[in-house]
Amino acid sequence: MSDDTWAGLADLFADKAYASVKGHVRTYVLHQHLLEHLPKPPAPVLDVGGGAGHQSFPLAQAGYDVTLLDPSPAMLDKARQRLERLPTEAQRRVTLLQADGEYADNAVNGRRFAAVLCHGVLGYLEQPEPLVDQLCRCAAAGGVVSIMTGNAKATAVQPALERRWEDALAAFDVRTGIGVLGVQGRADTVEEVSELLRSGGVEPVRWYGVWLFVDWLEFSGVELDPHDAKQVAATAAVELEASRRDPYRQLSRVFHLVGRKGPK
Numbered sequence: 729m730s731d732d733t734w735a736g737l738a739d740l741f742a743d744k745a746y747a748s749v750k751g752h753v754r755t756y757v758l759h760q761h762l763l764e765h766l767p768k769p770p771a772p773v774l775d776v777g778g779g780a781g782h783q784s785f786p787l788a789q790a791g792y793d794v795t796l797l798d799p800s801p802a803m804l805d806k807a808r809q810r811l812e813r814l815p816t817e818a819q820r821r822v823t824l825l826q827a828d829g830e831y832a833d834n835a836v837n838g839r840r841f842a843a844v845l846c847h848g849v850l851g852y853l854e855q856p857e858p859l860v861d862q863l864c865r866c867a868a869a870g871g872v873v874s875i876m877t878g879n880a881k882a883t884a885v886q887p888a889l890e891r892r893w894e895d896a897l898a899a900f901d902v903r904t905g906i907g908v909l910g911v912q913g914r915a916d917t918v919e920e921v922s923e924l925l926r927s928g929g930v931e932p933v934r935w936y937g938v939w940l941f942v943d944w945l946e947f948s949g950v951e952l953d954p955h956d957a958k959q960v961a962a963t964a965a966v967e968l969e970a971s972r973r974d975p976y977r978q979l980s981r982v983f984h985l986v987g988r989k990g991p992k
């Protein structure tokens with residue numbers, strides 16, 4: 729495993745980003761999408777590059793048996809701290825594993841999962857193929873693969889909303905750039921990731937957007953109050969609806985693609 733490049737980002741990502749309205753919207757919207765495709769709990773779920781467990785711990789609380797795999801000791805520490813705050817029975821349903829996603833199959837000793845999640849990871853890798861191949865391998869026959877990553881067709885959105893017009897003009901044909909965490913990232917298209925899934929025997933089923941209006945508001949300089957629970961819930965409901973429909977989902981800076989592995 730390489731150096732822990734996520735050590736310097738663990739606090740920013742796990743504490744700050746997720747404490748925002750955008751963070752809340754992200755977990756809510758993805759959780760609702762997942763529930764449309766996952767079998768009823770208990771079922772085993774593998775979260776590759778699961779970070780501090782923001783997406784998979786709610787699944788453990790809902791009764792799923794979660795294995796969170798991540799190469800970063802700092803992110804796994806965050807996950808451990810957050811795990812301690814869960815009810816004991818949910819804690820017992822979570823296993824943390826340190827490994828690169830590219831070796832996931834080995835790391836889980838060939839175990840197969842009803843769902844394999846990989847959210848916000850592909851964009852930090854130079855090549856998505858080896859990781860997507862592992863995601864597909866780790867899914868059981870009939871299992872779900874869920875990938876969230878940057879949308880290469882919406883790369884002009886952030887610079888345009890930040891009124892960096894020259895950057896926005898250049899961004900239409902560029903798929904790499906500095907993302908919201910201040911790290912170099914790479915975006916993909918739904919079609920490209922769908923093709924990678926198919927190569928791994930997983931048929932794409934449905935794709936969604938993730939954020940739209942909260943993203944636009946934030947980049948335009950509007951501050952949304954994460955403590956106003958009523959407004960946050962109302963915002964999340966609108967974002968969920970937008971995430972499912974054209975043309976809204978097409979403009980989201982990130983997409984969520986769900987596929988299902990064929991019977992073997």
Ligand SMILES: C[S@@+](CC[C@H](N)C(=O)[O-])C[C@H]1O[C@@H](n2cnc3c(N)ncnc32)[C@H](O)[C@@H]1O
Pocket residue numbers: 734741776777778779780781782783797798799800803827828829830846847848849852853
């Ligand atoms: C933006 S965070 C996303 C965390 C989590 N999936 C979420 O949605 O909250 C990116 C995560 O990818 C992990 N990561 C980086 N390179 C990876 C790799 N090669 N395989 C698996 N995970 C990786 C990092 O350690 C970090 O925890």
